[in-house]
Amino acid sequence: MxxxxxxxxxxxxxxxxxxxxxxxxxxxxxxxxxxxxxxxxxxxxxxxxxxxxxxxxxxxxxSKDDLLHEIYGRLLRLQQERLDLLAGRDAPVEQRLREAAADVVVTTIDNLDDAMIFFRTMHQLSPEKQRQVRAERRRYHERFRALVEEGQRSGVFSTAAPAELVVDYHFGSVHHLGSWYRPDGRLSPQQVADHLADLLLRSLRP
Amino acid sequence: MxxxxxxxxxxxxxxxxxxxxxxxxxxxxxxxxxxxxxxxxxxxxxxxxxxxxxxxxxxxxxSKDDLLHEIYGRLLRLQQERLDLLAGRDAPVEQRLREAAADVVVTTIDNLDDAMIFFRTMHQLSPEKQRQVRAERRRYHERFRALVEEGQRSGVFSTAAPAELVVDYHFGSVHHLGSWYRPDGRLSPQQVADHLADLLLRSLRP
Amino acid sequence: MxxxxxxxxxxxxxxxxxxxxxxxxxxxxxxxxxxxxxxxxxxxxxxxxxxxxxxxxxxxxxSKDDLLHEIYGRLLRLQQERLDLLAGRDAPVEQRLREAAADVVVTTIDNLDDAMIFFRTMHQLSPEKQRQVRAERRRYHERFRALVEEGQRSGVFSTAAPAELVVDYHFGSVHHLGSWYRPDGRLSPQQVADHLADLLLRSLRP
Amino acid sequence: MxxxxxxxxxxxxxxxxxxxxxxxxxxxxxxxxxxxxxxxxxxxxxxxxxxxxxxxxxxxxxSKDDLLHEIYGRLLRLQQERLDLLAGRDAPVEQRLREAAADVVVTTIDNLDDAMIFFRTMHQLSPEKQRQVRAERRRYHERFRALVEEGQRSGVFSTAAPAELVVDYHFGSVHHLGSWYRPDGRLSPQQVADHLADLLLRSLRP
DNA sequence: GATGAATGAGGCTTCATTCAT
DNA sequence: AATGAATGAAGCCTCATTCAT
The missing domain is CATH 1.10.10.60 (Homeodomain-like)
Structure with missing residues (x-):
């Protein structure tokens, strides 16, 4: 091991x-x-x-599984680190959420192979390893949700939809990137990220 | 499941x-x-x-692959049929898009096993079969995009983001359903669908 | 059955x-x-x-084997009948052997599919069926050999080689027909037959 | 065997x-x-x-096929080598053909298992592998035919039958060996070989 | 540090034959 | 006279992993 x-x-x-x-x-x-x-x-x-x-x-x-785990780890650690940094900044919550939402898109595109492997393979691990990975993932998810909730409490975001669901809405689009994003397409990673973050923020307008 | x-x-x-x-x-x-x-x-x-x-x-x-294909087919045919029906109705485009966006969520949840199999396995078929499935899927995608474009042309939807990307945003959340939706959760399929359709429509407000 | x-x-x-x-x-x-x-x-x-x-x-x-057996039978019966006829004629032994040698070539070419199936499949039957087929085949073989021996006794054929081996020499070329004879080739079945019979008779000249 | x-x-x-x-x-x-x-x-x-x-x-x-191929190869290489050697010698063409004709019989009997497998299985390989094997076999065949033609041109062999057909006549008897030769029979491999070579040479007398 | 031969379990698929209708 | 669904055994091959060197 x-x-x-x-x-x-x-x-x-x-x-x-x-x-x-x-x-x-x-x-x-x-x-x-x-x-x-x-x-x-x-x-x-x-x-x-x-x-x-x-x-x-x-x-x-x-084992072969260990390779997988290591690939997961690389990306998870990277994204968690950056989220902690961005979310902790001293700035209005809209701006922090926008930046976090865009950042996860950019780092996902920059590591698209790792990300796709993660999204596709996670669910076919042994239940035990699956729980472990899920736990790490959840920490990320919850930090992100806290941002949404913060904005809802302070009135800058609509409360029409539960924060939980909003986060899943956004992460759905991140997971989906591998299905359509092509490096040689019209939009740069940052442009895609800005668009997706904008869509999220727009959908949260009160 | x-x-x-x-x-x-x-x-x-x-x-x-x-x-x-x-x-x-x-x-x-x-x-x-x-x-x-x-x-x-x-x-x-x-x-x-x-x-x-x-x-x-x-x-x-x-073959084992044929079983998969049949499972795909069932869902694809069902959703395509319903989309054609909804999109062709005589109603304002906002309403048609909202209903289509909600409908794909409801039918996906109602057939969550089929859908998850589809989303997870599609990319590991033989290249030949993959092309075939992609082609069928694309038809669905394009009909959906046409609705967004129609609303953008008529000014009821923002043109801030390309229609293509908006559609991928929504489908991302649909693909992601299997990762978090649980039949015994707080929200009914219809409620989830309404929320997600609402998020989409909100993000398109001019 | x-x-x-x-x-x-x-x-x-x-x-x-x-x-x-x-x-x-x-x-x-x-x-x-x-x-x-x-x-x-x-x-x-x-x-x-x-x-x-x-x-x-x-x-x-x-059974599937029965089909095979029937295909064998058709050819064996045909060739045995014709050999009995030719060998029993009232003519010099050289002529009778020449005609028999040519005849088996012509009927083999005329029924090349049956013949090839026979030659190739015989040895992969169940031992029991194999014995049965061999027995039928032996009768044919022996009638043919009798002609060679008759000529050797009467001095018109060389005795340098055992009659048995001479017969196998000729049948070898018959079995081999399927490996090279093509209906669209330069030689007609009868020409091939005449050449092969001639080679046999030449090799038997004292 | x-x-x-x-x-x-x-x-x-x-x-x-x-x-x-x-x-x-x-x-x-x-x-x-x-x-x-x-x-x-x-x-x-x-x-x-x-x-x-x-x-x-x-x-x-x-694969299982590869085993077969290797068995073929062993025999093919051996016989090709020996034919090249014998045919290239400095001796009258009758003698070289006689020796080559006898040699292929001896080496076939000495490797009767390999040979029988070859003769029986060749035609049920995949078309692609079949072509490859045929090509190797053809080289052998052509070297042999060249000897017959050489003798025909120099007048020591009859031209009654085409060289091509004569070669097939002989190889037919070689392929057929497995159907009747038994190691415990009356004739030694060399005796069989001499008889068959003699029959070939006799049939070629002008 | 690294090799590569060998294991052994399991995977997908094919097929001749039977039998109720 | 003929159907075609179903059987059950066997076939070829793949693979993650181990171990003596």
Missing amino acids: RTRADTDTTGGTEDGSAVPVPRRLLAAATRLFAEQGYDRTSVQEIVEAAGVTKGALYHYFG | RTRADTDTTGGTEDGSAVPVPRRLLAAATRLFAEQGYDRTSVQEIVEAAGVTKGALYHYFG | RTRADTDTTGGTEDGSAVPVPRRLLAAATRLFAEQGYDRTSVQEIVEAAGVTKGALYHYFG | RTRADTDTTGGTEDGSAVPVPRRLLAAATRLFAEQGYDRTSVQEIVEAAGVTKGALYHYFG
Whole structure:
């Protein structure tokens, strides 16, 4: 169960073979899981794409599931950190919610592979691991909801819809990004983010 | 889960064995795919749950994929039919969009197993079948977008966000329903639908 | 085990659907076995090609093996009959052997599908059926060998090689026909037959 | 059957488990395919006979077909090598053809299992693999035919029959060996070979 | 740190045959 | 005379994981 073993780029010659093995494995797994799905990607494919052997994979990761978990973790930690930062700022709640809503869109697009893997695979983990991941996710969800509730209490947001449902409304669109967003499309990540945040804020106008 | 009626025992001896085999198989597959995911459900489990043998399954369905396709089809046909009906009515566009937006939520909740299977499994079909399904789905999407565009042209909806993106915003929340909606929760399907339709319409106010 | 049920063409309208079912089945099976091999042809394919259902097949034939047996029988009976006729004629032994040698080539080419099925499938029957078929085949073989021996005794054929081996030499080339003979090739069946019979007779010159 | 040596226990504890796994698998497959035919031999039987598990087989061979291909290859390579050697010698063409004709008989008998598998199974491969095998076989065939043509041009062989057909005549008898040759029969492989080569040469006398 | 051969369980699918109608 | 649903056994192959080196 040796997870989180990525010990940093050691110098790095031009061919990239100096990238540490754990990182190479994680990168290969991320790409393949995103392209083919978790179940349809074999350990053999991962090690071949990473240019190592099975023994190496099992040296760094306890199981195929561990790879998944690590991919999840990377994104979750990143987004949680940024939300805590933004929500804690000293600014009107509308602005803080708008920024938080846009930020989760941008970081999701910037890590679209990780995000898609997360959204699609979460529900097919063992119940035990599922509970663990859900718990981490919930903390994020609740911090976000607190922003909505704060605005509702202070009268700047409509209370027509329950805060809970509003948050799910927004996160639905974030989860859905992988189904339609294309890097070569007309809108930049930031533009998409601004639009979606705007839609959220508009829907909350009293 | 297990939302829609697998209860139509037609005639039926006490064990329900009078239900036609294909229906029994479809019901069993739907339940298991929803509970465990497509890849993690074996054909063996399906036939055991349906009380038949593997041979019988392959007598009616060409492959495990075919079962999936049939489940998709049921829902797609239902929703397309209803959208065509609602969108074609003689009523102000705000009202038609509101009803369509609410209707897709209600039918999705009413068929939550089918819907979740659809949303989660679509992207792990063979590229060929995936294209076919996407094409059917697109028709639905475009009819919906046409409503938004109609309202934007006539000035009743804001043009701040592209119609395309607005539609994806709403469908994101629909896809997301399976992640949080629980039949035993505080809100009825219709209430959830009304809320989500309201959020959509609010976000489109000029 | 109702074999040999072909009761003759009953009138026959223009679409061929008046061809009796057993004959249609036999024709379909012959073509498919020749094209794909016995094991790789399913009963389902046969009945579809014949335009009937499985029940019909099993009404006329006891098993898939029975179809095979019937195909064998047709050819064996034909060739045995003709050999008996030719060998019993009142003519010099060289002429009788030449004619017999050519005749088996012509009838094999004329029934190339049946022959190929026979040569290729014989050895994968159940040991019991295999013995039965071998016995029928042996009778043919021995009648042929008797001709060679007769010529050797009377001094018109060389005794350099055992008669047994000479016969196998010739039958080898007959069995091999399916591997190279093409109906659209340069040589007609009769020309091929004459050449092969000539090679046999030449190799027997003292 | 079981002609060629599967007896090269390299080192080897008492149970022969020191023979490399791929060789054990190949030996087992060869024996079983020859005895029962390719289609009627299951992968399960092969691995049991070789004393390994299915996983091991698929570690070394991509498919059941691959085993077959390897068996083919062994024989094809051997015979091609020997023909090239014999045909290129500095000797009268009659002698070179006689030796080549006898040699293919001897090596076929010495590897009768491989040969029979080849002759019987070739035609039931996938069209693609079939073309590949045919191409390799054709090279052998053409080298052989060149010898006949050389003799015909120089007048030592009759031109009554086309060279092509003469070659097929001979190869027919080679393919047929498995149908009658028995190791415990009266004739040794070399005697059979000499007789068959003699019949060929006799049939070519002008 | 890393190899790669081997395991063993399980996956999907095919098929000849039977039987009630 | 013919149907076609259903069986049940078997078939080929995949894969995450382990372990001796």
